[in-house]
Amino acid sequence: MTRKILVLPGDGIGPEITAEASRILAACQARGLDVEVEEALVGGSAYDEHGEPLPAVTLDKAKAADAILLGAVGGPKWDKLEDLSKRPEKGLLGLRKNLGLFANLRPAITYPQLASASSLKPELVAGLDIMIVRELTGGIYFGQPRGIEARDGQRVGFNTYVYSESEIERIGRVAFELAQKRGKRLCSVDKANVLEVTILWREVMDRLAPEYPDVELSHMYVDNAAMQLVRAPKQFDVMVTGNMFGDILSDAAAMLTGSIGMLPSASLNESGQGMYEPCHGSAPDIAGQNMANPLATILSVAMMLRYSLGEPGFAQRIEGAVGKVLDDGLRTADIASEGTRTVSTRDMGDAVLTAF
Amino acid sequence: MTRKILVLPGDGIGPEITAEASRILAACQARGLDVEVEEALVGGSAYDEHGEPLPAVTLDKAKAADAILLGAVGGPKWDKLEDLSKRPEKGLLGLRKNLGLFANLRPAITYPQLASASSLKPELVAGLDIMIVRELTGGIYFGQPRGIEARDGQRVGFNTYVYSESEIERIGRVAFELAQKRGKRLCSVDKANVLEVTILWREVMDRLAPEYPDVELSHMYVDNAAMQLVRAPKQFDVMVTGNMFGDILSDAAAMLTGSIGMLPSASLNESGQGMYEPCHGSAPDIAGQNMANPLATILSVAMMLRYSLGEPGFAQRIEGAVGKVLDDGLRTADIASEGTRTVSTRDMGDAVLTAF
Numbered sequence: 001m002t003r004k005i006l007v008l009p010g011d012g013i014g015p016e017i018t019a020e021a022s023r024i025l026a027a028c029q030a031r032g033l034d035v036e037v038e039e040a041l042v043g044g045s046a047y048d049e050h051g052e053p054l055p056a057v058t059l060d061k062a063k064a065a066d067a068i069l070l071g072a073v074g075g076p077k078w079d080k081l082e083d084l085s086k087r088p089e090k091g092l093l094g095l096r097k098n099l100g101l102f103a104n105l106r107p108a109i110t111y112p113q114l115a116s117a118s119s120l121k122p123e124l125v126a127g128l129d130i131m132i133v134r135e136l137t138g139g140i141y142f143g144q145p146r147g148i149e150a151r152d153g154q155r156v157g158f159n160t161y162v163y164s165e166s167e168i169e170r171i172g173r174v175a176f177e178l179a180q181k182r183g184k185r186l187c188s189v190d191k192a193n194v195l196e197v198t199i200l201w202r203e204v205m206d207r208l209a210p211e212y213p214d215v216e217l218s219h220m221y222v223d224n225a226a227m228q229l230v231r232a233p234k235q236f237d238v239m240v241t242g243n244m245f246g247d248i249l250s251d252a253a254a255m256l257t258g259s260i261g262m263l264p265s266a267s268l269n270e271s272g273q274g275m276y277e278p279c280h281g282s283a284p285d286i287a288g289q290n291m292a293n294p295l296a297t298i299l300s301v302a303m304m305l306r307y308s309l310g311e312p313g314f315a316q317r318i319e320g321a322v323g324k325v326l327d328d329g330l331r332t333a334d335i336a337s338e339g340t341r342t343v344s345t346r347d348m349g350d351a352v353l354t355a356f
Numbered sequence: 357m358t359r360k361i362l363v364l365p366g367d368g369i370g371p372e373i374t375a376e377a378s379r380i381l382a383a384c385q386a387r388g389l390d391v392e393v394e395e396a397l398v399g400g401s402a403y404d405e406h407g408e409p410l411p412a413v414t415l416d417k418a419k420a421a422d423a424i425l426l427g428a429v430g431g432p433k434w435d436k437l438e439d440l441s442k443r444p445e446k447g448l449l450g451l452r453k454n455l456g457l458f459a460n461l462r463p464a465i466t467y468p469q470l471a472s473a474s475s476l477k478p479e480l481v482a483g484l485d486i487m488i489v490r491e492l493t494g495g496i497y498f499g500q501p502r503g504i505e506a507r508d509g510q511r512v513g514f515n516t517y518v519y520s521e522s523e524i525e526r527i528g529r530v531a532f533e534l535a536q537k538r539g540k541r542l543c544s545v546d547k548a549n550v551l552e553v554t555i556l557w558r559e560v561m562d563r564l565a566p567e568y569p570d571v572e573l574s575h576m577y578v579d580n581a582a583m584q585l586v587r588a589p590k591q592f593d594v595m596v597t598g599n600m601f602g603d604i605l606s607d608a609a610a611m612l613t614g615s616i617g618m619l620p621s622a623s624l625n626e627s628g629q630g631m632y633e634p635c636h637g638s639a640p641d642i643a644g645q646n647m648a649n650p651l652a653t654i655l656s657v658a659m660m661l662r663y664s665l666g667e668p669g670f671a672q673r674i675e676g677a678v679g680k681v682l683d684d685g686l687r688t689a690d691i692a693s694e695g696t697r698t699v700s701t702r703d704m705g706d707a708v709l710t711a712f
């Protein structure tokens with residue numbers, strides 16, 4: 001049965017990097033991968049065309065797809081939109097919510113070839129391999145009530161940080177299961193010394209633990225987690241946390257690997273349908289200049305093949321090809337260092353295709 | 357007029373480190389500083405004695421003081437207390453709220469003698485000097501409604517992230533004024549692409565900007581701020597943000613200096629009354645072992661002398677003495693490195709007194 005893949009280039013460098021990833025997908029098709037690939041608009045580019053960051057036609061295609069590849073959304077062009085519901089980010093948040101993509105997996109891995117690109121001392125990041133599991137369809141991102149309103153003669157802004165037991169349990173199970181397949185250590189991050197919602201979070205994690213006796217569960221306050229990531233990131237195996245803390249910690253973790261231009265991510269729902277995207281953003285400052293790093297997006301294709309399409313063979317071939325071009329010393333500007341050759345987005349895509 | 361200082365040792369290493377700081381205060385008194393020093397209980401130690409983390413007698417003394425020196429609160433001993441209102445942290449939060457200490461100033465400075473202690477490459481942190489201004493009496497820490505309750509047959513935890521215009525304006529002015537006295541750059545951190553409360557935050561900061569034409573205001577999303585702190589911390593001068601984001605970012609920033617055992621902080625109210633404490637926590641794992649670093653607490657005394665007591669001369673003398681012992685190669689275990697001499701808490705206090 002032919003599987004459907006929807007490619008959503010998005011904004012900024014999105015179109016350039018997804019173009020390279022699509023070429024890799026085409027190469028997989030040429031070697032027998034049975035998929036059908038379509039494109040649609042999301043984010044600022046969708047707003048410009050349809051007046052909506054997530055047009056109905058895009059959402060319909062997304063629902064019908066087995067997997068989605070997203071570039072990135074957002075940029076200064078749309079930052080001034082007063083109406084938050086029209087912002088590019090709402091396209092992304094709408095996809096997550098409407099498809100129920102509650103489990104965001106963000107690996108923070110240091111590529112051996114790139115350890116020196118980290119701002120941390122090489123010995124602290126060499127061999128680093130953390131998996132951050134972020135809840136993606138709840139928490140303060142979606143909590144009600146929310147808004148800005150007048151109270152006692154002045155305006156007040158408010159949002160609600162809310163989680164139910166079942167939401168916590170669902171993401172907790174994903175994290176425990178991942179930990180079972182990895183180093184068997186799970187660190188749950190909360191702020192249970194201040195926030196009631198995270199007291200419940202901690203309680204549910206503790207309740208799940210006996211069902212996964214081979215996994216060692218620990219708890220850490222979010223401020224300490226931010227410190228420990230900076231101090232000694234290799235102490236972590238799998239981390240699990242809510243939407244907002246996950247946003248902050250996964251970006252910090254990705255950056256400290258020095259490999260942020262290389263890191264893919266997956267957002268999965270209960271039926272295994274997934275959206276795949278690079279960890280980095282839309283980088284509007286370098287958009288259209290053929291200099292963005294397409295490797296995180298290409299590796300997102302590999303992650304998609306593994307997690308949503310059950311094609312580990314193709315995934316491995318892509319990862320192998322990426323490893324080869326790095327070994328050959330090719331680098332886009334973001335990961336360039338002395339003794340390597342700086343290449344363009346397209347050249348990098350060409351090189352991966354050749355090595356594939 | 358004799359000024360009153362209240363010392364609150366707290367929990368964990370708190371008593372050891374405030375003991376050294378108190379000796380420095382006594383040395384200042386011996387040289388003519390006209391202050392009266394008292395002690396009281398707060399946090400877990402207060403709970404053990406009075407059943408409350410912030411007993412009325414402590415709060416009364418705190419209100420009557422011109423300045424407060426706090427060690428640290430919290431520890432595993434009290435982590436299992438079901439009732440959040442009895443936890444040690446509530447003592448700290450209660451002091452902040454009752455005294456109106458809305459402005460938390462957290463310098464992240466790399467001591468030249470300690471640059472190699474950072475997990476970041478030395479060139480990225482040498483000379484680092486960031487001031488993080490964190491709002492301390494509002495935001496999600498204090499927002500109502502909050503709690504855990506049953507809804508539709510399951511429990512739900514919730515907290516409210518809320519700021520009014522006047523709260524934002526008040527902390528914004530503190531940050532702009534600090535920026536004027538420093539490098540004239542202010543970065544306001546929010547999540548205005550997702551959270552309404554921070555849209556209002558950004559709007560108020562923008563509205564204040566024309567009143568401080570010599571300060572360059574920028575905005576950054578919190579996830580990006582966490583990344584930029586790791587990538588290139590020296591790009592920042594003053595940062596201003598809400599209570600929760602400030603908790604996370606200030607700890608990350610403190611850790612990346614490599615000097616976290618050295619960093620003081622101030623929490624000020626509108627009348628200049630202040631509470632001073634080290635950035636680090638109560639470190640229960642090393643409590644009672646005479647090995648904690650007392651320098652952040654000693655430097656908190658210096659900060660107190662400067663900001664609340666108008667005694668820059670004494671402040672400078674203390675800072676000079678601390679610089680001298682570092683130059684002499686004395687280090688507590690947390691900041692020890694090759695070629696330096698590891699000393700105890702008490703020895704470090706002795707050395708500062710001698711150099712004073």
Ligand SMILES: CC(C)[C@H](C(=O)O)[C@@H](O)C(=O)O
Pocket residue numbers: 074089092093247549550579
């Ligand atoms: C673009 C933004 C809404 C989004 C988020 O905050 O989730 C991004 O930062 C991410 O982490 O995917």
Ligand SMILES: CC(C)[C@H](C(=O)O)[C@@H](O)C(=O)O
Pocket residue numbers: 193194223429430445448449603
């Ligand atoms: C102990 C805790 C309540 C406190 C906070 O979260 O504010 C601490 O982390 C701090 O930053 O002073």
